[in-house]
């Protein structure tokens with residue numbers, strides 16, 4: 585086994601998933617994109633294990649990756665559009681709930697036949713997708729031709745979103761009585777909503793990634809080379825500033841290794857300190873997300889596609905080829921080579 589590995593303490597992770605499920609009214613797990621680093625199929629089987637009756641994907645193309653591992657209903661979060669043939673085929677599938685974000689689209693979908701199951705999305709202060717409040721009453725005329733499973737409300741993560749949700753929920757329910765499906769709404773405020781027993785809360789990040797102690801990401805050391813100050817290395821043949829080692833580690837742009845660690849010198853203050861102290865950042869170098877011999881180390885140059893060159897100073901102890909070193913990854917953008925359960 586080599587490459588970039590996500591190591592899971594499976595029992596601890598599942599205890600966290602269970603705790604979130606128990607604390608969340610009508611939880612709908614969101615499983616989309618890179619599968620939050622775990623992969624779509626893996627999360628679908630976790631949702632099945634959790635006993636969920638519904639999960640949500642982002643795109644129609646993601647349905648195929650979850651539908652065999654999970655036997656409940658599948659919501660497609662991205663709004664249905666008539667030019668997407670696949671989305672229209674799926675809309676006729678009894679396990680699929682499509683999201684509709686324009687009155688005109690609902691009208692077209694109503695004419696597809698077979699009473700597609702839909703969530704009607706109301707426009708929030710996100711200004712992403714949704715039907716304007718003033719157009720909500722137009723829904724009622726279509727309710728005969730589609731199965732309206734609920735209202736979809738996608739809230740931002742800043743501002744008084746509880747007040748906004750309550751306001752919108754009122755407008756939605758006076759247009760058509762149906763359950764509320766909310767994203768980024770706090771569980772402890774659900775009782776303030778109309779008909780709280782029918783509320784569904786959708787969670788991705790907080791569910792799958794909310795327990796960082798249950799996982800570790802590591803990368804395999806592929807090669808180690810002795811270098812001297814003044815040597816040149818890498819595609820760009822940049823000058824090596826001091827004696828040391830070049831450590832070639834697994835992981836590059838394709839696995840989601842960024843030019844900087846998600847938590848590296850990213851604030852202006854940290855950058856200012858780096859310049860003031862003559863740190864390598866001042867010389868145009870970036871701190872890598874790899875920890876070798878106890879510290880984050882500097883990139884020799886930007887990550888390659890599937891590996892990275894990292895510079896280890898002379899006073900550090902170089903790793904052996906084949907060692908696993910910690911790498912900090914943003915799991916919503918990373919694609920690991922394997923997930924290992926322990």
Ligand SMILES: *Cc1c(COP(=O)(O)O)cnc(C)c1O
Pocket residue numbers: 614616642661738767768786787788789790
């Ligand atoms: C992606 C998405 C979610 C999940 O977001 P997280 O921040 O990962 O919980 C919820 N609702 C909608 C509509 C989404 O598109």
